[in-house]
Amino acid sequence: MRLSIYNTLKRKKEIFEPLNPPHVGMYVCGPTVYGDAHLGHARSALTFDLVFRYLKFLGYKVRYVRNITDVGHLENDADEGEDKIAKKARLEQLEPMEIVKYFTDRYHANMDALNIQHPSIEPTASGHIIEQIEMVKTIFDKGYAYEAEGSVYFDVDKYSQDYDYGKLSGRKVEELLENTRELAGQEEKKNSFDFALWKKADERHIMQWKSPWSKGFPGWHMECSAMSKKYLGETFDIHGGGMDLLFPHHESEIAQSNAAQGKDAVRYWMHNNMITVNGQKMGKSLNNFITLNEFFSGKHEALQQAYSPMTIRFFLLQAHYRSTLDFSNEALQAAEKGMNKLFAAYDLIEKLPDTKSSSVDIAKYRDLCLKAMSDDFNSPVLIAHLFDLVKVINQVNDKKETLSKDDIVTLKQIFDDFLITILGIKSEKSTDNTQVVDYLMQTILDIRQNAKTNKDWATADKIRNDLNKLNIQVKDTKDGASWSFR
Amino acid sequence: MRLSIYNTLKRKKEIFEPLNPPHVGMYVCGPTVYGDAHLGHARSALTFDLVFRYLKFLGYKVRYVRNITDVGHLENDADEGEDKIAKKARLEQLEPMEIVKYFTDRYHANMDALNIQHPSIEPTASGHIIEQIEMVKTIFDKGYAYEAEGSVYFDVDKYSQDYDYGKLSGRKVEELLENTRELAGQEEKKNSFDFALWKKADERHIMQWKSPWSKGFPGWHMECSAMSKKYLGETFDIHGGGMDLLFPHHESEIAQSNAAQGKDAVRYWMHNNMITVNGQKMGKSLNNFITLNEFFSGKHEALQQAYSPMTIRFFLLQAHYRSTLDFSNEALQAAEKGMNKLFAAYDLIEKLPDTKSSSVDIAKYRDLCLKAMSDDFNSPVLIAHLFDLVKVINQVNDKKETLSKDDIVTLKQIFDDFLITILGIKSEKSTDNTQVVDYLMQTILDIRQNAKTNKDWATADKIRNDLNKLNIQVKDTKDGASWSFR
Numbered sequence: 001m002r003l004s005i006y007n008t009l010k011r012k013k014e015i016f017e018p019l020n021p022p023h024v025g026m027y028v029c030g031p032t033v034y035g036d037a038h039l040g041h042a043r044s045a046l047t048f049d050l051v052f053r054y055l056k057f058l059g060y061k062v063r064y065v066r067n068i069t070d071v072g073h074l075e076n077d078a079d080e081g082e083d084k085i086a087k088k089a090r091l092e093q094l095e096p097m098e099i100v101k102y103f104t105d106r107y108h109a110n111m112d113a114l115n116i117q118h119p120s121i122e123p124t125a126s127g128h129i130i131e132q133i134e135m136v137k138t139i140f141d142k143g144y145a146y147e148a149e150g151s152v153y154f155d156v157d158k159y160s161q162d163y164d165y166g167k168l169s170g171r172k173v174e175e176l177l178e179n180t181r182e183l184a185g186q187e188e189k190k191n192s193f194d195f196a197l198w199k200k201a202d203e204r205h206i207m208q209w210k211s212p213w214s215k216g217f218p219g220w221h222m223e224c225s226a227m228s229k230k231y232l233g234e235t236f237d238i239h240g241g242g243m244d245l246l247f248p249h250h251e252s253e254i255a256q257s258n259a260a261q262g263k264d265a266v267r268y269w270m271h272n273n274m275i276t277v278n279g280q281k282m283g284k285s286l287n288n289f290i291t292l293n294e295f296f297s298g299k300h301e302a303l304q305q306a307y308s309p310m311t312i313r314f315f316l317l318q319a320h321y322r323s324t325l326d327f328s329n330e331a332l333q334a335a336e337k338g339m340n341k342l343f344a345a346y347d348l349i350e351k352l353p354d355t356k357s358s359s360v361d362i363a364k365y366r367d368l369c370l371k372a373m374s375d376d377f378n379s380p381v382l383i384a385h386l387f388d389l390v391k392v393i394n395q396v397n398d399k400k401e402t403l404s405k406d407d408i409v410t411l412k413q414i415f416d417d418f419l420i421t422i423l424g425i426k427s428e429k430s431t432d433n434t435q436v437v438d439y440l441m442q443t444i445l446d447i448r449q450n451a452k453t454n455k456d457w458a459t460a461d462k463i464r465n466d467l468n469k470l471n472i473q474v475k476d477t478k479d480g481a482s483w484s485f486r
Numbered sequence: 487m488r489l490s491i492y493n494t495l496k497r498k499k500e501i502f503e504p505l506n507p508p509h510v511g512m513y514v515c516g517p518t519v520y521g522d523a524h525l526g527h528a529r530s531a532l533t534f535d536l537v538f539r540y541l542k543f544l545g546y547k548v549r550y551v552r553n554i555t556d557v558g559h560l561e562n563d564a565d566e567g568e569d570k571i572a573k574k575a576r577l578e579q580l581e582p583m584e585i586v587k588y589f590t591d592r593y594h595a596n597m598d599a600l601n602i603q604h605p606s607i608e609p610t611a612s613g614h615i616i617e618q619i620e621m622v623k624t625i626f627d628k629g630y631a632y633e634a635e636g637s638v639y640f641d642v643d644k645y646s647q648d649y650d651y652g653k654l655s656g657r658k659v660e661e662l663l664e665n666t667r668e669l670a671g672q673e674e675k676k677n678s679f680d681f682a683l684w685k686k687a688d689e690r691h692i693m694q695w696k697s698p699w700s701k702g703f704p705g706w707h708m709e710c711s712a713m714s715k716k717y718l719g720e721t722f723d724i725h726g727g728g729m730d731l732l733f734p735h736h737e738s739e740i741a742q743s744n745a746a747q748g749k750d751a752v753r754y755w756m757h758n759n760m761i762t763v764n765g766q767k768m769g770k771s772l773n774n775f776i777t778l779n780e781f782f783s784g785k786h787e788a789l790q791q792a793y794s795p796m797t798i799r800f801f802l803l804q805a806h807y808r809s810t811l812d813f814s815n816e817a818l819q820a821a822e823k824g825m826n827k828l829f830a831a832y833d834l835i836e837k838l839p840d841t842k843s844s845s846v847d848i849a850k851y852r853d854l855c856l857k858a859m860s861d862d863f864n865s866p867v868l869i870a871h872l873f874d875l876v877k878v879i880n881q882v883n884d885k886k887e888t889l890s891k892d893d894i895v896t897l898k899q900i901f902d903d904f905l906i907t908i909l910g911i912k913s914e915k916s917t918d919n920t921q922v923v924d925y926l927m928q929t930i931l932d933i934r935q936n937a938k939t940n941k942d943w944a945t946a947d948k949i950r951n952d953l954n955k956l957n958i959q960v961k962d963t964k965d966g967a968s969w970s971f972r
Binding site: 063095347 | 581584587604606608609610612614615616620695696717830833925929932933944945948949952953956970971
């Protein structure tokens with residue numbers, strides 16, 4: 001069973017064959033850290049967490065690079081407007097890197113809550129200015145860029161004479177010309193569809209570095225080309241990101257790499273689809289987003305309750321990454337219920353009665369699960385198979401079907417591999433038992449009271465001694481007994 | 487009451503007067519991320535966490551910069567040997583930045599466990615190569631550096647004709663000359679006490695950048711001078727670090743700043759003292775260290791038990807930051823006990839009976855706590871005052887002393903401010919009660935067994951009903967009763 005991946009560039013599924021097996025290089029576009037992560041950010045990170053986990057499960061050694069954009073991302077994609085982080089810093093009267101640190105930490109905390117594994121390397125744009133300048137120089141020297149007023153622009157027209165510009169997004173240069181409107185400050189460019197490789201900073205711009213052209217900062221698309229090359233080499237296996245990055249960001253990356261090195265950098269392009277709210281993309285720019293912290297706390301007018309990180313994770317995994325996924329309270333509540341059902345069955349496995357022979361073909365399910373994941377990481381089909389196994393578990397528990405000892409072990413292994421390791425769902429119930437302890441203590445204190453009333457000193461003494469060992473102190477008051485840890 | 491800080495440079499306590507109140511700029515040397523953090527790292531981070539917290543409590547707006555050293559720190563301080571991270575990467579067959587990411591994440595997790603607040607900015611050496619090269623250029627242009635074989639060295643002899651080299655550490659150039667031995671590769675230097683600003687990389691060195699002198703990497707001392715200047719300005723308030731960094735690291739920083747800008751950068755130098763093991767410094771190079779993860783798990787031959795992060799925190803705070811602190815199991819166990827005592831009293835405050843008037847002067851204690859902290863952050867004296875208040879609380883609880891309602895509120899506020907906000911100690915008891923639940927359930931199941939034996943059906947029924955409500959299932963087997971959550 002071989003892994004197939006839908007390659008956006010080819011518009012079809014292809015058998016995955018890494019360049020240097022067992023090594024796999026994967027680069028994924030991370031967040032621009034000027035606000036809290038919302039459900040859309042979670043979907044992208046989770047999609048490639050699933051890819052990362054499954055590739056490792058298949059035995060590959062994956063170097064997974066996910067960047068942090070901390071400079072160069074302007075307010076609109078046409079190289080105009082203010083730097084998103086610098087603007088936030090100006091509004092909050094902070095140093096841009098204070099904004100970066102604050103939101104990077106919050107992003108990490110969110111990702112940890114969602115049980116998303118850390119990438120192998122997490123480079124920042126501002127930490128790789130030298131590498132970006134070097135690559136701009138190369139593109140410039142090869143004739144695919146021009147300087148205007150201290151800024152450097154990519155010459156799309158020139159490039160498209162030698163290479164296929166638009167091959168990822170399907171856009172044509174002629175159409176782009178018709179469809180782009182003139183924006184303020186665009187006059188430096190030869191054509192409105194050219195994009196910035198280096199921008200001269202105006203005086204008040206608080207992030208700028210020296211370059212051969214001006215004091216300024218790199219264009220947004222530059223960082224990914226420069227950093228993927230540095231850490232994964234000129235050619236690498238997988239480049240991932242949200243579908244909203246396909247154009248212009250990824251199309252520009254392809255142009256930059258070809259212009260600089262005469263060949264493509266990426267072998268498999270993968271794009272996750274969007275979260276929608278009433279059919280419209282959830283996004284920061286549309287201001288219809290719900291942050292992950294709001295989901296976790298339930299504090300947002302569109303939310304009927306709090307949703308735990310694992311509920312969010314399971315909800316996202318119930319859709320294939322290339323489908324859109326519409327947010328609703330009903331769907332989240334259904335996900336919560338479904339996940340609890342899976343865990344209840346999972347807990348039951350070790351208690352199942354075993355018999356000499358099995359009435360169910362368990363090994364078949366293992367193959368089905370592998371087949372689902374190997375078919376372009378089809379997590380909803382995988383989850384459907386796991387729910388079929390829930391039925392089997394309940395039937396065996398009710399003695400309507402039978403399983404041998406070996407098959408019960410296999411069954412447990414299927415859940416361990418696919419639910420825990422690959423889907424990355426973990427049980428949330430044992431994290432905080434404060435309420436359970438309160439409740440059990442109440443039971444014990446009630447029994448103690450009864451024992452005292454009944455002059456059952458043996459029981460009363462036993463309770464006192466046991467609680468003593470736990471450093472629990474009981475105080476008798478007029479209103480009954482209270483307790484506390486010593 | 488004004489804050490006084492022991493300034494290592496002046497060898498005395500000074501009244502703290504920030505340059506631009508209410509703003510305070512503070513720079514602290516963070517870890518070189520090629521191994522797990524040990525108790526010594528915790529002490530440094532915690533010392534300046536205490537400073538950070540107290541300055542904010544006093545109303546200052548603090549920009550706290552703590553760096554991550556991810557390149558340039560060689561195996562010995564005489565500019566020889568391999569880069570610590572590159573060596574680890576070579577041994578593990580990983581990209582250096584994979585090592586950096588792995589140990590940075592683990593460092594952050596340890597700091598979070600210790601309830602150490604995040605710095606405002608956490609810059610990396612590799613992310614500030616441009617800024618470092620610029621500063622080397624300036625020093626070079628001012629005549630305090632020379633080039634040799636593509637490397638650039640600081641000319642200590644030349645510098646000491648114009649400035650007071652050794653003013654922080656008290657070392658004299660003449661003595662340094664007598665005491666330093668010749669090391670392999672030192673022949674490039676004019677004098678053995680000169681230090682590298684830029685090192686030419688040999689071919690196999692995996693981290694290198696272009697510079698006017700060679701492809702290479704910055705000297706270790708350079709990053710702190712360049713990054714503190716970038717984020718805090720030419721002159722800033724506080725520079726902190728472990729006492730082991732005083733020479734050559736901080737002495738070199740002072741020389742670099744003076745050479746580059748003709749004046750000192752730092753106004754108050756603060757140094758925390760070392761952790762000792764049987765009187766010897768605990769350190770990675772001496773190989774006598776115990777990592778924080780080992781303390782938390784108890785898995786180290788020198789440890790008699792696991793110690794919680796808050797026990798470690800309280801243990802460290804019980805000593806003044808400028809005193810050495812000897813590690814021992816007894817001292818840690820005493821800290822654990824003391825901390826529990828503080829929390830028991832803290833929990834009791836809200837339950838204290840109030841009377842019309844107070845027999846104890848509570849306001850006085852607030853002043854005493856402030857005085858302790860304002861006297862160079864004297865946490866052990868502060869803790870002694872809190873223990874005096876524990877006595878008061880217990881006496882009021884036993885009705886031997888009295889407190890008015892207002893004074894009880896003040897008492898609570900003192901604990902909230904000084905124990906929780908400033909010392910940063912938090913209650914650990916509700917984080918994971920799994921063991922407590924197990925233990926309480928055993929007590930309940932024992933009682934149930936006795937009740938059954940004694941045909942006390944009322945008790946047995948009550949237990950069954952109570953556990954049912956908690957979704958706890960009890961199974962009777964030959965070996966006794968077992969239980970599980972449903």
